[in-house]
Amino acid sequence: MNLLREELSWITPELCLTLFACVALLVDLFVQKGRESVMVGFFSLMGLLATAFFLYRQYGVTPPAQPVFGCMVVDPFSTLFKLFAVGALAFVVLFTMLSRQTRPDGYGEFYFILLCAGLGAFFLASTYNLLLMYLGLELLSIASYILAGYAKGNRRSGEAAMKYVIFGAVASGVMLYGFTLLYGMTGSIDLTVIGPKLRDQFALDHGTIPISVATGLCLAGFAYKISAAPFHFWTPDVYEGAPTPVTTFLAVASKGAGFAALLRFLQAGFIPDRTLGGPEAMMGYSDKLGTLVAVLAALTMTLGNLAALGQTNLKRMLAYSSIAHAGYVLMGVATMNREGFSSVLFYLVVYYFMNLGAFGVVMYYANTTGDEQIDDLKGLGWRSPLVAITMVAFLVALVGLPPTAGFIGKWFLFTAAVKKGFLWLAVVAGINSAISLFYYFRVARAMWLRPEEEAKYATVHASPAFAALLLVLAVGTVWFGVGFDSLLRYCDYSQNLLR
């Protein structure tokens, strides 16, 4: 019983999130009509706050030696990603409360599903167990499908959900097949066991065809989750069709969780311990895998950026930009070493701030005008300076220019890639950043370089709450570009206990 109590104490964040998801449903039933949005949102935020508190208490504590309940790993890496997910969820809840795109009935179920999706992200980020990883992925995915189609009666929203379901089902099936092959080769579903077993197989030098097939299939599933080429096709349609708060969730929390699982998968299963010295064949395989990821990274960022150039819809443009960013982040994954993985974590945190901000502005703009076209932004800078200025900050960060966090994040990714010997990849990424300058600044140009008389819409004041949210995100975007030491140290520390 004591052991049980100790194990339960390690999963308090998950328990807390589950509890408050149920509370959100209950609150919707008992609150008087018309006040659900505020009340359910408030209780969801309280739940997220409590979860964040429990997560904060886990920070710095010596993690348990064995996985909790045999499958949940509690370490700084998972804590970082859980905090990341909780933060993203909090912003999504706030955006939803300020948005008009969600249905007037059924707030309870919206927040319930949202928190469940967060729970899926939690599991995905904190396990070496393939079964739990798959379960977390499905929990996150299924919740996301429902959320994408949440604007009932809106054709595009329905289309988005449908496409997402079909793509998701195929990708998760492919990934599951990869998992079964890994299980067939090693007889275990635990990555910490699979890693050494694979090492033995490499030592026997049987050839790498079965392992390559298994790894490739698994990578396909992860690539779908992080919307990397060639599994990115669902992204633009889903991002455009889904309600904007949901798009924000998909672009930030869902992608972050996908990267967390990918990093764990590669780290535990396919990276030989360089200090101990794995068999030659495994070293070679790990490097080959890195090269494959590097090619995928180059493909992803180029496709994303080139497709973004021609977009006229703001959300669709940001969707392609999010594909391109998945490519940049994959650059760090391709290094297959600790420095690269640290830069991935750093960039994801930075990406969180700038993308939440950009989507927040889109939501605000779409809410007040019912319009998502880039060209119709003209004159916004003179009419609503606060929103336009923060938007420029997010755009500058997305391009990766100093003094924003986007620059520092990209800097770390580039240096990690160059040090590993992927100079060509860094060059491709550099060219891509230059291309991205063009389409990001089309937005800035529309907002500022047109006279006020051309403005299509009258002044739309941001509510104080929304202005505060945008300011927080903008300050974060700029702050991490200057005072990034502590964040970098935390990202590096998170890697410590990742074997």
Add this chain to the structure above:
Amino acid sequence: MYFDYFNVFVFLTTGLLFVFANMIVGGLVRPQKPTPEKLSPYECGEDVIGDSWIRFDIRFYTTALIYLIFAVEIAFLFPWALVVREIGMLALVEGFTFVAILLLGLVYVWVKGDLDWVKTYNASVKGGTEVEDRPAADIHGGPLPVELLQAAGVGPTITEQQTKGEKGHS
């Protein structure tokens, strides 16, 4: 190592052979005397009326989904009931938590009116201000499909002759 996969190949081939060999042998040996009675889907039940490829009311799906959830719940609770005494308090709490979460969902749909068979529906999804009260016409939520009525022998254009021809054996 590749030799290991030979086992898989043998297994697959045997499996395929087993199925098709039996079907071919059965087809050659068995007597074939079909009657319309034998060819109907339910040989000793109701006569089938019409095709099942018609539009069903969406409410059937809601009910079916909720039924499914609790059917699966029962499937989980049987093994739980066998061991709950051995494991003790922990299993009891776990089981009740599981049921409570499911019940919460049921209460939610109930209160939200998704279980009402005849219901008012919200005409405007976005604003939620214009609510049109319209009870459903019948259990199909609209007029019955013509082909169903025809097959049942009450359709508007159908003749006695055709009905007999279709039913054949009756």
